[in-house]
Amino acid sequence: MxxxxxxxxxxxxxxxxxxxxxxxxxxxxxxxxxxxxxxxxxxxxxxxxxxxxxxxxxxxxxxxxxxxxxxxxxxxxxxxxxxxxxxxxxxxxxxxxxxxxxxxxxxxxxxxxxxxxxxxxxxxxxxxxxxxxRRFDPSYVKLKKMLESGEYGAPLVARISTRNVSSPGITTPGLYTNMAVHDFDIWRWLTGDNWDSVVTHYPKSNSLSPAGLKDPLIFVAQLKGGITMVADVVANDNYGYDVRTEVICEKGSVEMGIFGDIITRHKMVAGVAQGGPMVENWIPRFExxxxxxxxxxxxxxxxxxxxxxxxxxxxxxxxxxxxxxxxxxxx
Ligand SMILES: NC(=O)c1ccc[n+]([C@@H]2O[C@H](COP(=O)([O-])OP(=O)(O)OC[C@H]3O[C@@H](n4cnc5c(N)ncnc54)[C@H](O)[C@@H]3O)[C@@H](O)[C@H]2O)c1
Missing domain, CATH: 3.40.50.720 (NAD(P)-binding Rossmann-like Domain)
Structure with a gap:
């Protein structure tokens, strides 16, 4: 001590x-x-x-x-x-x-x-x-508890968005090492599983992003146990800090919205995401x-x-x- x-x-x-x-x-x-x-x-x-x-x-x-x-x-x-x-x-x-x-x-x-x-x-x-x-974020802590409760069945697919308003100086590999790195960690923490594969896909690049930067990227990543993440990583979204997750489970869907709000679709009832002014960066969202x-x-x-x-x-x-x-x- x-x-x-x-x-x-x-x-x-x-x-x-x-x-x-x-x-x-x-x-x-x-x-x-x-x-x-x-x-x-x-x-x-x-x-x-x-x-x-x-x-x-x-x-x-x-x-x-x-x-x-x-x-x-x-x-x-x-x-x-x-x-x-x-x-x-x-x-x-x-x-x-x-x-x-x-x-x-x-x-x-x-x-x-x-x-x-x-x-x-x-x-x-x-x-x-x-x-x-994110391991200490109340929304991720809640999401972990909800997934572990079994109420929604086993998680199958995670749909992820990790989008910055702007990312000065970022390189294309940086979309992984600087941004998606959080998603790779939080899903190991949520599931206790390890990553098996990651494959990049290229949508049309944003003409407003620096020349040569592959922005956005889409990737498909699989944990050893089979849960598959489909993610978009956007270095320059030009509209607001936007981190979201939807987990498709065997009996329902659990989503974390932009404000950390949890939205479920379960037993034929659909929740609605919170709206409102967006923030410039990660500090207010993850305070x-x-x-x-x-x-x-x-x-x-x-x-x-x-x-x-x-x-x-x-x-x-x-x-x-x-x-x-x-x-x-x-x-
Ligand atoms: N955990 C998270 O949520 C999170 C979010 C954003 C950034 N980060 C990480 O935090 C780190 C800092 O990011 P940021 O957004 O604050 O960047 P920033 O550019 O705002 O700040 C970086 C600071 O480092 C200083 N610096 C440059 N060279 C230095 C040197 N040789 N010695 C000491 N300081 C030096 C710069 O002058 C600047 O003040 C990065 O590694 C980034 O990936 C983590």
């Missing part, structure tokens, strides 16, 4: 890093933000000012990790920096919540997960968790999930007890392996 408050350093102060820092400050007892690191000094400075006194700022990861007032780290830097930033955290033996993906290629994921597991074994404790926050994830992560340090819902480095690797199957099917 660690002494409180746990002093958390945050690497990357963009949308996610700032979100985590605010949620931690406002909603998580036993923790406070003690340090920030970003190469964008003005963005980092504005966040430090907002968080108040006692937040140190650094422009290099080396200086950040040398700061004595950091007990735990949140990595919210760009995807390609997660591996080097994790490696520095491991060298210090610091508990780390690393945003997804664990790495942008499966080879890098395998290498860093081996390093994580060797360090965890040496120290005799879990050190690294991944930011697969509760981020807060619960942070509380669970901090509790692992204050109680010394692991939380099985927190994604591990191995979960990050399993998601990376599914992404790789998708990327390998691109042409």
């Amino acid at each position: 660690s002494k409180t408050p746990i002093r958390v350093g945050v690497i990357g102060t963009g949308i996610m890093g700032a979100g985590h820092a605010r949620f931690l400050t406002e909603h998580v007892k036993d923790a406070r933000v003690s340090a920030l690191m970003d190469v964008d000094e003005s963005r980092m400075g504005a966040l430090a000012k907002e968080l108040g006194d006692g937040v140190a700022t650094f422009t290099t990861a080396e200086d950040f990790y040398a700061h004595p007032d950091i007990d735990a780290v949140i990595i919210a830097s760009p995807d390609a920096l997660h591996v080097p930033h994790l490696r520095l955290a491991l060298a210090k033996g610091l508990p780390t919540l690393c945003e997804k993906p664990i790495a942008t290629t499966v080879d890098d994921a395998r290498t860093i997960v081996a390093e994580v597991e060797a360090t965890e074994k040496k120290l005799g404790k879990s050190l690294v968790h991944l930011g697969f926050m 509760d999930a981020y807060i619960e994830e942070l509380k669970a992560w901090i509790a692992t340090m204050t109680t010394g007890v692991n939380n099985p819902n927190l994604a591990t480095a191995a979960d990050g690797l399993a998601a990376a392996e599914a992404c790789q199957m998708g990327v390998a099917s691109l042409n």
Whole structure:
């Protein structure tokens, strides 16, 4: 058990890093933000000012990790920096919540997960968790309970939409490694099953998206037990953040709407989806999930007890392996 408050350093102060820092400050007892690191000094400075006194700022990861007032780290830097930033955290033996993906290629994921597991074994404790926050989202938690209740029969097909308003700088493989990675993880968590295959299909590309970007993608993925996911991944939908799921089961359909509302079609009665103004990004839709994830992560340090819902480095690797199957099917 660690002494409180746990002093958390945050690497990357963009949308996610700032979100985590605010949620931690406002909603998580036993923790406070003690340090920030970003190469964008003005963005980092504005966040430090907002968080108040006692937040140190650094422009290099080396200086950040040398700061004595950091007990735990949140990595919210760009995807390609997660591996080097994790490696520095491991060298210090610091508990780390690393945003997804664990790495942008499966080879890098395998290498860093081996390093994580060797360090965890040496120290005799879990050190690294991944930011697969949907596991803490009340709607996904409810969906899991509904599927497990048996009332709707066995799940057969998942129809998924993962759509950003815009995704500056994203590449075609990034539609898997940056976006669909969440769907691969949450379906492992919902079912306890592992991915067997992923095949990409190409609809007409959006003429408003950057030249050369295959946007949107459709993919069909199958879990080993046969549940099949048919997903659209849209990097630039130009209309609002839109994440939805419908699970077709043997005796009914359970759908999660844009607002996390649950709609069922069962025993000849059809529910209706909630409508209303849409949001720009994931922060408002998944606010509760981020807060619960942070509380669970901090509790692992204050109680010394692991939380099985927190994604591990191995979960990050399993998601990376599914992404790789998708990327390998691109042409
Ligand atoms: N779990 C989720 O729901 C979720 C949602 C969105 C993004 N993410 C992940 O979070 C991470 C950050 O995404 P974002 O949307 O906040 O991006 P962002 O572009 O808003 O922020 C990234 C920040 O990292 C900073 N940065 C760049 N180089 C750096 C370096 N060398 N060291 C430290 N900081 C550096 C940038 O200046 C920027 O402030 C990504 O890996 C992304 O995939 C997770």
